[in-house]
């Protein structure tokens with residue numbers, strides 16, 4: 001099984017992360033072994049899962065079945081909201097489901113500011129990183145104020161912030177803050193979760209035609225060209241291949257600006273400031 005030529009980005013932890021991976025949110029446990037197995041077979045080496053997704057065991061099984069060495073696959077999982085006050089135990093449960101003794105990246109899934117537990121969870125993640133069982137630690141869906149709290153209170157800057165980000169919702173101020181602090185931005189829902197008219201927009205299709213690429217490939221290229229990590233979700237082999245075939249062309253500044261102009265403040269996921277899911 002040959003790895004695809006996907007660039008690595010450096011994390012503040014001193015480790016690296018493949019800039020493109022496969023996300024498995026809403027990939028059912030019954031199909032996750034096959035989907036992850038196919039992703040690894042076609043050359044992906046980065047899988048983004050979470051305790052919430054209910055498929056950590058299948059992700060781990062697919063990695064084991066692939067025969068790839070542990071160091072060849074970058075695995076991310078996340079601490080679910082109800083576990084913020086018991087992060088150490090929840091992390092071990094994730095490792096047990098994955099059947100791994102280490103993950104490459106462990107994230108706090110949502111800040112849940114109304115409960116005030118994220119800081120305590122972050123202290124636990126720092127201990128986990130110190131133990132070597134997570135090569136890097138970070139957060140997801142954190143706003144500037146949430147990030148500031150962790151940094152001010154612990155001095156430990158999250159390696160990544162995984163946020164909803166796509167052409168219709170670009171989070172520029174937050175991205176700027178992350179960049180200034182050396183926090184790598186991971187874009188979740190990079191294709192706007194397939195819930196918008198994005199792929200039918202003539203400006204985008206024109207760019208796609210100019211490069212002989214699909215609208216989805218252009219959007220993914222727009223992300224990676226700006227230094228973000230992406231892991232589009234698909235259950236289809238052809239799309240896994242399509243989504244990774246974005247490193248042999250470059251968008252011009254004018255094309256990037258055309259996509260930048262799609263900004264509409266439209267989020268498809270919850271608002272992290274008020275999202276209260278226990």
Ligand code: NDP
Pocket residue numbers: 022023024025026048049109140141162163187188189190191192193194216217231232233234235236239242243269
């Ligand atoms: P995406 O933006 O990746 O969109 C997924 C949708 O796009 C699916 O319906 C998929 O359909 C479709 N799709 C995929 N590739 C193509 C293509 N080439 N052309 C047309 N349609 C395509 O949304 P996600 O929400 O899944 O985000 C990606 C990952 O981000 C998740 O899997 C998860 O790992 C992570 N995430 C993290 C969150 C967080 O809170 N931290 C929240 C949500 C997601 P099909 O499968 O049928 O191909």
